[in-house]
Amino acid sequence: MINRLVVYKAPIGAIGREDFSVSVRTPGGSWEELFVYEAKVDMHQVRPTSMVYFDMEGTVEVMIVCRNGPVNQAVIRPLSANIPFDRNDNVILFALDRPRKLSIEINGERFDNLHLFANPMEENAPWPYDPNVLLLNSGIHRSEEISRLSEKPSALSGNVPEIIYFAPGIHVLEENVLSIQSNTTVYIAGGAIVAGSLVCERVENVVIRGRGILYMSDFLKTTYLRGVQIRFSKHISVEGIITLDPPHYSIYIGKSEHVRIRNFKSFSTRGWCDGIDMMASSHIDIDDVFLRTSDDCIAIYGSRGDYQGDTRHVRVRNSVLWADVAHALNMGIHGDHDRDGDVIEDIAFENIDILEHHEPQVNYWGAMSINAGDKNTIRNVTYDAIRVEEFELGQLLDIRVVWNKDYNPAAGNRIENITFRNIAYNGANTNPNRIHGFDAERVVEGVRFINLRINGELILNSDKGNFDINEYAYGISFSE
Numbered sequence: 001m002i003n004r005l006v007v008y009k010a011p012i013g014a015i016g017r018e019d020f021s022v023s024v025r026t027p028g029g030s031w032e033e034l035f036v037y038e039a040k041v042d043m044h045q046v047r048p049t050s051m052v053y054f055d056m057e058g059t060v061e062v063m064i065v066c067r068n069g070p071v072n073q074a075v076i077r078p079l080s081a082n083i084p085f086d087r088n089d090n091v092i093l094f095a096l097d098r099p100r101k102l103s104i105e106i107n108g109e110r111f112d113n114l115h116l117f118a119n120p121m122e123e124n125a126p127w128p129y130d131p132n133v134l135l136l137n138s139g140i141h142r143s144e145e146i147s148r149l150s151e152k153p154s155a156l157s158g159n160v161p162e163i164i165y166f167a168p169g170i171h172v173l174e175e176n177v178l179s180i181q182s183n184t185t186v187y188i189a190g191g192a193i194v195a196g197s198l199v200c201e202r203v204e205n206v207v208i209r210g211r212g213i214l215y216m217s218d219f220l221k222t223t224y225l226r227g228v229q230i231r232f233s234k235h236i237s238v239e240g241i242i243t244l245d246p247p248h249y250s251i252y253i254g255k256s257e258h259v260r261i262r263n264f265k266s267f268s269t270r271g272w273c274d275g276i277d278m279m280a281s282s283h284i285d286i287d288d289v290f291l292r293t294s295d296d297c298i299a300i301y302g303s304r305g306d307y308q309g310d311t312r313h314v315r316v317r318n319s320v321l322w323a324d325v326a327h328a329l330n331m332g333i334h335g336d337h338d339r340d341g342d343v344i345e346d347i348a349f350e351n352i353d354i355l356e357h358h359e360p361q362v363n364y365w366g367a368m369s370i371n372a373g374d375k376n377t378i379r380n381v382t383y384d385a386i387r388v389e390e391f392e393l394g395q396l397l398d399i400r401v402v403w404n405k406d407y408n409p410a411a412g413n414r415i416e417n418i419t420f421r422n423i424a425y426n427g428a429n430t431n432p433n434r435i436h437g438f439d440a441e442r443v444v445e446g447v448r449f450i451n452l453r454i455n456g457e458l459i460l461n462s463d464k465g466n467f468d469i470n471e472y473a474y475g476i477s478f479s480e
Helices: 143-150
Strands: 004-006 020-025 032-034 037-041 047-057 060-066 074-077 086-088 091-096 100-106 114-120 133-136 139-141 163-166 169-180 184-188 192-201 204-210 213-215 228-231 234-239 242-244 251-254 257-262 265-267 276-279 282-287 290-293 298-301 311-323 329-331 343-357 368-372 377-388 397-401 414-425 433-436 444-454 467-469 473-479
Touching: 020 047, 020 114, 032 047, 037 242, 037 265, 047 265, 060 114, 114 290, 139 143, 143 169, 163 169, 169 184, 184 192, 192 204, 276 311, 298 311, 298 343, 329 343, 329 377, 343 368, 368 377, 368 414, 397 414, 397 444, 433 444, 433 473, 467 473
Parallel strands: 047 114, 133 163, 139 169, 163 184, 169 192, 184 204, 192 213, 192 228, 204 234, 213 242, 228 251, 234 257, 242 265, 251 276, 257 282, 265 290, 276 298, 282 311, 290 311, 298 329, 311 343, 329 368, 343 377, 368 397, 377 414, 397 433, 414 444, 433 467, 444 473
Antiparallel strands: 004 047, 020 032, 020 060, 037 047, 060 091, 074 100, 086 091, 100 114
């Protein structure tokens, strides 16, 4: 395989950090220094951390210089990546043979760490001077003006622009929001920073892609803007971009279908700053994302607010999740409590690393959580090849039919046919893992654990795994 590397120059005015110097090269090539961006994390104590990104194919070597002193101890997570490295004084060297999303933690520091995003090479990136491209150079843009220009024929070709192209530089959306029309691609180039939110409202066939950053920290006019908002829409794709500190969800999906999210990265610090949430939606495919959030990384719900209906056919795979607050994987608390509730079904989580779960409220414990409230029925859910590293506060699993008085006018209905296969957790496992039905009519039934290992030990019964199973939970099995 050929070795290729693409680095992106940061725009003037980008906010960086100086804790690390990071350089990359292909074997035998010249070192190229990366800009180290600031990314804020952790609602408990908001603090800056570091982030770099580049594109690669084949083999790329990485050199990290820690400017704050010698490296006495280092870890590269997720641990499942099993990346060997050399350490000498304040320098770390390692090689990547494939794209990765990594946290490099020095001397036991999980917060003043370095996030490294080695993206795959872009495919079919648009050419900014193509006649069907609306090219936006850095500056302040009005959403209304962008929409007007994107609906007019190009003076060069007579074609209606199909691609809105944010060139390298800093772009500010004056109203904080860009409303995207159907059949449009929004491209944020590597080295571009767009300050604002992207909204898909009752549209179809929209692509949001690139290697640039949606920057939402500090200055936005409303506390409820999302990074990307997808409402009443279908056939939407989000790929490759990074979101920094959205005031609300990173990606918000309401009453939409056929949504594909790939190679998306996000950090958040505020309450209700979930990563990717969906309500009353179907056919959602989430692949190869990194989410470090101050609320649930991924949450799957039924009806809520304007969005009414069931949620089904959701896939989350090949991803790294870091919940500085709340759950890494959560589902079920919201539904149609005014009528018969909703069905949340056909959900699959596969090949996922969970790096953190830190939640001081007992009612929201569970790195993996299924809480059926609002008359919801949750069924046919599979967790496969999930690796959970030691976390600060919470529990591994929480499977309950609940009546959460903060959010639910009514208890949930039922949880059934849930499979956990090839789950590996390395940690204290101090807090019991709950499997609770609500009462004799609202039960949990059919939860299978196949090759569940805690600290390397195969768990073949509830006592060994520290499970708390109440009298309204049936058909709980453990097998090799």
